[in-house]
Amino acid sequence: MTTAVRSTPPPPRPPRQAEEGLSFYAPPFAEEGREGARTAVLAELARQLGDRLSVASAVRTQHGNTTTWVANQPPDAVAFPSSAEEVQAIVRTCATHGLPIIPFGVGTSLEGQVNAPLGGVSIDFRDMNRVLAVHPEDLDCVVEPGVTRKQLNAFLRDYGVFFPLDPGADASIGGMAATRASGTNAVRYGTMKDNVLALKAVLANGAMITTSRRARKSAAGYDLTRLLVGSEGTLAVITEITLRLHGIPEAIAGGVCPFPSVEAACEATIATIQSGIPVARIELLDALQVKAVNAYSKLTLPERPLLCVEFHGSASGVEEQSARFGEIAADLGGGPFEWATKAEDRTRLWQARHDAYWAALGLRPGAKAIASDVCVPISRLAECVTATQADIAASRLVAPIVGHVGDGNFHLSILVDMADADEIRRTEELLERMVERALAMEGTCTGEHGVGQGKMKYLKAEHGDTALLAMRAIKTALDPQNVMNPGKIVTLG
Ligand SMILES: Cc1cc2nc3c(=O)[nH]c(=O)nc-3n(C[C@H](O)[C@H](O)[C@H](O)COP(=O)(O)OP(=O)(O)OC[C@H]3O[C@@H](n4cnc5c(N)ncnc54)[C@H](O)[C@@H]3O)c2cc1C
Numbered sequence: 001m002t003t004a005v006r007s008t009p010p011p012p013r014p015p016r017q018a019e020e021g022l023s024f025y026a027p028p029f030a031e032e033g034r035e036g037a038r039t040a041v042l043a044e045l046a047r048q049l050g051d052r053l054s055v056a057s058a059v060r061t062q063h064g065n066t067t068t069w070v071a072n073q074p075p076d077a078v079a080f081p082s083s084a085e086e087v088q089a090i091v092r093t094c095a096t097h098g099l100p101i102i103p104f105g106v107g108t109s110l111e112g113q114v115n116a117p118l119g120g121v122s123i124d125f126r127d128m129n130r131v132l133a134v135h136p137e138d139l140d141c142v143v144e145p146g147v148t149r150k151q152l153n154a155f156l157r158d159y160g161v162f163f164p165l166d167p168g169a170d171a172s173i174g175g176m177a178a179t180r181a182s183g184t185n186a187v188r189y190g191t192m193k194d195n196v197l198a199l200k201a202v203l204a205n206g207a208m209i210t211t212s213r214r215a216r217k218s219a220a221g222y223d224l225t226r227l228l229v230g231s232e233g234t235l236a237v238i239t240e241i242t243l244r245l246h247g248i249p250e251a252i253a254g255g256v257c258p259f260p261s262v263e264a265a266c267e268a269t270i271a272t273i274q275s276g277i278p279v280a281r282i283e284l285l286d287a288l289q290v291k292a293v294n295a296y297s298k299l300t301l302p303e304r305p306l307l308c309v310e311f312h313g314s315a316s317g318v319e320e321q322s323a324r325f326g327e328i329a330a331d332l333g334g335g336p337f338e339w340a341t342k343a344e345d346r347t348r349l350w351q352a353r354h355d356a357y358w359a360a361l362g363l364r365p366g367a368k369a370i371a372s373d374v375c376v377p378i379s380r381l382a383e384c385v386t387a388t389q390a391d392i393a394a395s396r397l398v399a400p401i402v403g404h405v406g407d408g409n410f411h412l413s414i415l416v417d418m419a420d421a422d423e424i425r426r427t428e429e430l431l432e433r434m435v436e437r438a439l440a441m442e443g444t445c446t447g448e449h450g451v452g453q454g455k456m457k458y459l460k461a462e463h464g465d466t467a468l469l470a471m472r473a474i475k476t477a478l479d480p481q482n483v484m485n486p487g488k489i490v491t492l493g
Contacts, residue, residue: 024205024480025095037097038076038119044093045079045121052080052127063104063114063122069370069418070112070454075102075122082127084200084208084239091237092206094121095483101204102485103233105175106148108167110371111452113179113232117487123237125174131155132240139245140197140214145174145238152243161245164189167448168357174238179450180230184353187273187406188280188312189246191448196229200240204479214242227474232450233485235478249312252280253322254346255339257329258304262286262389264332265305266382269405271328272309273378277321281310282406283353286389289360289400293352296359301352307334307405308353315341353402360400360413367398367415372431372454374438375409375447384441385410388434395430397423409447436461451489459490 032040045053054060060074076099081087094101100120107114116122125146133142136159143152150170152163165176166183175181177199182191189195198212211224228236259265262284269282285293285306294301307329311321318341326337340346347354361369376384385401392399392412403410412434416427435445435458445451445458460468471490475482482492 021207022203022205025098032097034119037099041093041097041099041121042077045077045090048089048093049079049081049086052082054078054080060122063102063107063116063124065107065109065112065115067108067371068110068112068454069368069416069424070115070452073112073115073117075100075116076119078104078122078124080124080127084128084202087123087128087237087239088202088206088208090121090123091202091204095204095206095481098481098483100483100486101233101237103145103174103178103237105145105172105178106170108169108171109175109179109452110449111446111454113450113452113485113488115453115487117453120483120486125172128239129172134159134161134245135214136161136245138214139247140242141245142240142242143173145177145241146172148172149176156245157248160248162248163195163243164246165192165195173241173243177229177238177241178232180448181450182404182407182409182448184281184283184404185310186404186409186448187282188278193226193229195244196225196241197244198242199225199228199238201228201236201238203236204481204484208239209236212242230450232452232488234475234489235484237484249280249318251315251318251341252310252312252343252346253318253339253341254281254308254310254350255322255325255337256301256349256352257307257309257326257334257337258290258302259307259329259332259334260304262305262385263382264334265307266378266385266405268307268325268329268332268334269381270378271332272325273406275324275328277324278311278313279309279321279325279406280312281308282404283308284385284401284403284405284410285352285356286385286401288363288398289356289402290352292359292363292400293355296362297351297355299352306352308350309339310346310350356400356402357413360415363400364398364415364417366417368418370414370416370427370431371411371449372414372434373409373411373447373449374434374443374445375407376438376441376443378406378408380441380443381405381408381410384437384443387437388412391430391433395426397426397430399430404447407447408443453488456489456491
């Protein structure tokens, strides 16, 4: 009798579909090893997806972090599913062998969220970008995760509704939900936490859950929608999103107003919000950012702190709101406040804000822009921004500031010479102090960019040991194998 010698043991038995529920895969056989798991998964996925699985080096690199200085860590392969069922099959295949799964929208996240520190399969939602339903009467729609916010708004235009959230980039709705994104008009319309009504998502064992219904409100049990919004792919893979929509306003007024100081601009912001003016956007550019835009866009704005504002409503409403804002600004030494309602005039006035990112890069050609955000209670904003400006100067760094000031949120774009180790050290220290300052002011280490790899180290200081343990307990309960985007937000073990 001959005995067969197995070089690799069989993969762990997956839970059967019917018993799937919340039973998860056992940890992979140690003997299979990472290489064995990788080989088995790639062979199985190639069979399932054909040429919609790529192992090309350039494609893998493009699916690691490319936006900031967080080092690029590419996945082993990139899968391009075209249905939720295919996503389930990919997750089951990966989880059976304990290989990580990293969801990918369009890769604009800034804290290393899409990196694959342990390898694994990136799931790119490029081909899942359909708008599945629009319910204008209920002001909601149902979309696949790969649709970008601009694609969605182009689709919605004829329905007289729009999806307002606007992070600078043309991000995917899945990525925006997963990072709890916001942007320039969150002050009026809220963040993704306020605009996602329900999700369908694939858990770490391949089971599909629906987190809520289309009803505007619900008190039915734990709020799984808000648990997954902001979870950065570490708990589940989102395959469908029900979004809240808003009516396209009858009129929009937009304008710009210089101020003598950051304090005056922040005071004007607070007074505007406290007096109940429903401002749709209120953005601060510090003097350095205005200087950058003047050079980049050939403008002649006074090189002082600038507020860019926008009002949505009826024609008479936006006129009244603009007039009231102008009075508030003048009381605080600001002005002249230039505003307009025609789209082309508004675009011209807002050019400074629209071009801010590219203009900042122009301040120091060849340097890498390191973007980072914090958020504080709005009453502490002026203090936080001015202390950060003083710190930038003391650190001998170039870092213009742009802020979604209606929310107390601001960003630094630090222009760093990546060949200069001392400059990199000074940048890291500046960012640490900015976070410490925000936390000391009862703020948060990130208002909108999320945690990823870059801000994990701050969660303990922000939330405390016990809250962090609660986050770990949730992660362990939903992903005991640690296959869902591991190495982000919380570590296990
Ligand atoms: C110039 C610039 C300006 C920016 N300004 C802002 C801003 O003002 N406000 C703001 O909020 N952000 C801003 N960002 C950051 C970025 O645009 C947001 O974080 C955005 O939400 C990321 O979307 P994405 O499609 O690129 O996601 P990706 O970067 O592809 O992914 C982000 C995270 O979401 C996860 N993910 C993606 N799809 C899914 C899915 N279907 N299921 C589960 N998890 C998923 C990924 O695993 C990853 O953890 C800016 C970025 C740039 C480059």
